[in-house]
Every structure is written in structure tokens, then in C-alpha cells.
Amino acid sequence: MKTKVLALTIIGMATLLCYCTRDFVEPNISSKWVYIVAPQNGVTSMSFSPNFKWNAVDGARTYNIQIAYPNFANASQIILDSNIITTSITWPLIPGNSYEWRVCGKNTVSSTPYTTYSLQIDNSANLSSQTVTITKPTTNPYNTNVTAQSFVWNAVPTATLYRIHIVNLFNSSTFKDSTVTGTSFGYTLPTGNYTFSVRAENGTSITPYASVTVNVNTSAPTLSTLLSPANGANITGKDTLVWSRASSTTQDSVFISTDSTFVSVPQIAALSPSPQYVYTTGVISKVYYWRLRSGDAFGNWSVGYTVKRKFTQH
Numbered sequence: 005m006k007t008k009v010l011a012l013t014i015i016g017m018a019t020l021l022c023y024c025t026r027d028f029v030e031p032n033i034s035s036k037w038v039y040i041v042a043p044q045n046g047v048t049s050m051s052f053s054p055n056f057k058w059n060a061v062d063g064a065r066t067y068n069i070q071i072a073y074p075n076f077a078n079a080s081q082i083i084l085d086s087n088i089i090t091t092s093i094t095w096p097l098i099p100g101n102s103y104e105w106r107v108c109g110k111n112t113v114s115s116t117p118y119t120t121y122s123l124q125i126d127n128s129a130n131l132s133s134q135t136v137t138i139t140k141p142t143t144n145p146y147n148t149n150v151t152a153q154s155f156v157w158n159a160v161p162t163a164t165l166y167r168i169h170i171v172n173l174f175n176s177s178t179f180k181d182s183t184v185t186g187t188s189f190g191y192t193l194p195t196g197n198y199t200f201s202v203r204a205e206n207g208t209s210i211t212p213y214a215s216v217t218v219n220v221n222t223s224a225p226t227l228s229t230l231l232s233p234a235n236g237a238n239i240t241g242k243d244t245l246v247w248s249r250a251s252s253t254t255q256d257s258v259f260i261s262t263d264s265t266f267v268s269v270p271q272i273a274a275l276s277p278s279p280q281y282v283y284t285t286g287v288i289s290k291v292y293y294w295r296l297r298s299g300d301a302f303g304n305w306s307v308g309y310t311v312k313r314k315f316t317q318h
Contacts, residue, residue: 030063030111030112030113030114031062031063031111031114032063032113032114033061033062033063033064033109033111033114033115033116034114034115034116034117036061036062036063036064036109036116037061037116037117037119038058038059038061038067038107038108038109038116038118038119039058039059039119040057040058040107040119040121041057041058041059042054042055042056042057043056043121043123044121045121045122046121046122046123046124047123047124048124048125048126049097049123049124049125049126050126050128050130050133051133051134052096052097052098052099052125052134052160052161053094053095053096053097053135054094054095054097054123054125055092055093055094056069056092056093056094056095056105056107057091057092058091058092058107058119059091060091061109061116063109063111064109064110064111064116065089065110065111065112066087066088066089066109066110066111067087067088067089067090067091067107067108067109067110068085068086068087068107068108068110068115069084069085069086069088069093069105069106069107070082070084070085070086070105070106070107070118071083071084071095071097071103071104071105072103072104072105073101073102073103074101074102074103074104075102075103075104075122076104076106076120083095083097083103084105087110097123097125098125098161099125099126099127099128099161099162100125100126100127101124101125102122102123102124102125103122103123103124103125104120104121104122104123105120105121105122105123106118106119106120106121107119128162129162129206129207129208129209130208130209131160131162131163131204131205131206131209131210131211132209132210132211134160134161134163134204134211135160135211135212135214136157136158136160136166136202136203136204136211136212136213136214137157137158137214138155138156138157138200138202138214138215138216139156139157139158140154140155140156141153141155141216141218144216144217145216145217145218145219146216146217146218146219147219147221147301147302147303148218148219148220148221148302148303149220149221149222149302149303149304150220150303151192151193151194151195151220151222152190152191152192153190153191153192153193153200153218153220154188154189154190155168155188155189155190155191155200155202155216156187156188157187157188157202157214158187159187160204160211162206163204163205163206163211164185164205164206164207165183165184165185165204165205165206166183166184166185166186166187166189166202166203166204166205167181167182167183167202167203167205167210168180168181168182168183168184168189168200168201168202169181169200169201169202169203169213170191170193170198170199170200170201171198171199171201172196172197172198173196173197173198173199173217174196174197179193179198183205189202193218193220194220195220195221195222195223196219196220197217197218197219197220198217198218198219198220199215199216199217199218200215200216200217200218201213201214201215202214202215219302220302221300221302221304222302222304223304224304224305224306224307225250225252225253225298225299225300225304225305225306226249226250226252226253226298226306227296227297227298227306227308227309227310228247228248228249228250228253228256228279228296228298228310229247229248229249229310230245230247230294230295230296230310230311230313231246231247231248232244232245232246233245233313233315234313235313235314236313236314236315236316237315237316238315238316238318239283239286239315239316239317239318240318242282242283242284243282243283243315244280244281244282244283245258245260245280245281245282245283245294246279246280247279247280247296247310248279249279249298250298252300252301253298253299253300254277254299254300254301255275255276255277255298255299255300256275256276256279256296256297256298256299257273257274257275257276257296257297257298257299257305258272258273258274258275258276258281258294258296259271259272259273259294259295259296259297259309260272260274260283260292260293260294261292261293261294262290262291262292262293263293264293264312264314266293266295266312272285286317287317288317288318289316289317289318290316290317291314291315291316292314292315292316292317293312293313293314294312294313294314294315295309295310295311295312295313296309296310297309297310298310
């Protein structure tokens with residue numbers, strides 16, 4: 005009898021602890037509210053891609069944001085319905101349209117009520133509050149060994165053309181100044197550093213410039229220099245191959261083979277971002293050869309390989 009009572013007591017305490025722990029980790033947030041920061045209720049946004057922002061709710065893991073056109077009661081389209089972990093999101097909308105948007109906080113056991121606001125997107129032709137988003141290249145700065153470049157950006161509503169401005173950063177001179185009506189521009193850039201800028205224009209207004217730095221380099225980097233182990237050395241167990249490299253070199257391909265020509269038998273070809281490589285798979289009494297090929301941040305590789313060295317696994 006005592007054993008049965010003890011077992012029931014333990015089960016009861018474990019159950020209570022489980023519920024208490026879950027309630028502590030995931031509190032009930034159904035009585036809390038999401039407080040909107042921007043855009044405020046009923047405003048007319050001059051931006052065609054407004055940033056929706058709200059205050060964090062204590063205990064919420066995610067937030068569900070929805071945008072409806074023209075409103076939730078008579079929605080002809082749900083523009084956005086997404087769960088996100090951040091407290092803001094930027095989303096493009098159509099100029100001249102009215103929308104309703106709402107957001108609630110959620111965790112695994114509960115959610116807050118939705119906070120619902122209305123929003124009007126300005127349909128005027130004023131571009132001064134709009135921005136151009138460059139989608140290609142995808143990094144800034146952009147390092148490349150390709151001279152023929154294609155620049156791409158998102159369209160801006162009410163823009164009639166886009167002005168292209170390319171500056172040579174070596175002497176701050178204008179390399180290209182042109183206009184296009186589409187959302188892409190191709191141009192060949194010789195070796196050098198440039199800033200590519202684009203802005204949207206119409207008959208009455210312009211956007212600020214959006215810019216990306218493009219570094220073009222087609223020169224092969226200097227080969228790295230083997231340091232250790234010394235040529236013909238014996239190594240025991242794993243050993244670290246070490247070399248030095250020029251400041252412009254960012255990576256080396258390490259080639260290891262039992263064939264001195266690196267052709268007739270399989271070889272290891274490992275990419276190393278640091279000037280060393282730990283070799284761990286050698287076979288006892290085998291003779292190995294190793295060499296390098298060096299690369300830079302632009303995608304160039306050295307002409308040929310370093311001299312080869314050999315070592316014997318003991």
C-alpha cells in the first residue's frame with residue numbers, strides 16, 4: 005500500500021512539475037496586445053514599400069502578419085500571410101490602393117488578439133521618398149574577375165527612366181553616365197575599382213541613388229611558398245602542411261598524391277582558406293607528394309602550381 009501511494013505521489017509531482025515548467029517557458033499571452041509603431045492607423049504612405057513595425061510582446065515566439073486588399077471584411081486578395089520572428093517587415097504594395105494589415109503574437113500555447121490598422125498607398129508621381137533596390141550584384145562590395153557585368157534592380161512605380169552613373173574610384177572620374185528605361189544595364193569594366201549607381205526619374209522627381217562597389221581584377225595571384233615539412237621528410241601520424249602566401253591570396257588548393265605527376269592515381273584536392281592543412285589519412289611507409297595552387301577573392305587562380313615536395317608516412 006505504501007509503495008502504491010509513493011508511486012502515485014511521484015507521478016503527481018512529475019505531472020505538476022511538467023505543467024509548471026511548460027507554463028513558465030510558454031506563458032499565456034492571450035490577454036496581451038501588439039502595439040503598432042508604424043505605419044499608424046489610417047495614414048497615407050508615401051513609400052510604395054512601407055516598413056511595418058511593432059513592439060515586441062513578452063512571451064511571444066513569433067508574429068503573424070497579414071495584409072489584405074482592400075480590407076479583411078471584403079478581401080479580394082490576401083497580399084501577405086506570414087509568421088516571422090522579427091518585429092518588422094518591409095513589403096511592396098501598389099500605389100493608390102487601400103489596405104488593412106494586422107499582426108498578432110504567438111507561442112506554442114496561446115496567441116494575442118490581432119491588432120488591425122488601415123493604410124493607403126500614395127499614388128502621386130513623387131519619387132523623392134522611394135528607393136531603388138539593386139538585386140545584382142548580390143554583394144557589396146562585389147569582387148569579380150569578369151569584366152562584362154550585368155546590373156539589375158527592382159522597378160519603381162511611376163518611374164519613366166533610370167539614370168546610370170559609374171565612377172572610377174582610382175581618380176574619382178565619371179566612367180559612364182547614361183539613362184535606360186528598363187531595369188538592367190550591361191557594361192564592360194576594365195580592371196579597377198568602380199561605384200555603380202542608379203536612380204529612378206520621372207518628369208517631376210527623382211529617387212536617391214542606390215550604389216554598389218565593383219572591384220574587377222583579372223590578374224593571376226602569386227603562388228604560395230611551401231614551408232614544411234621539408235622535402236623528403238618523414239612524418240609520424242597526422243602532420244600539418246604549412247606554407248606562406250601573398251597578401252592578395254585568400255585560398256589555396258592543396259593537392260596530395262602518391263603519384264609524382266598527380267595524374268595516374270587518385271589524389272586529395274582540398275580547399276584551404278588558411279595557409280596550412282592537417283593531413284591525417286596517410287598509409288604507413290607510403291611516399292606522398294604535395295603541391296599548391298593559389299586563388300584570390302576575385303576568383304582568379306595562379307598560373308600552374310608550386311614546386312612539389314614529398315614526405316613519407318611513418
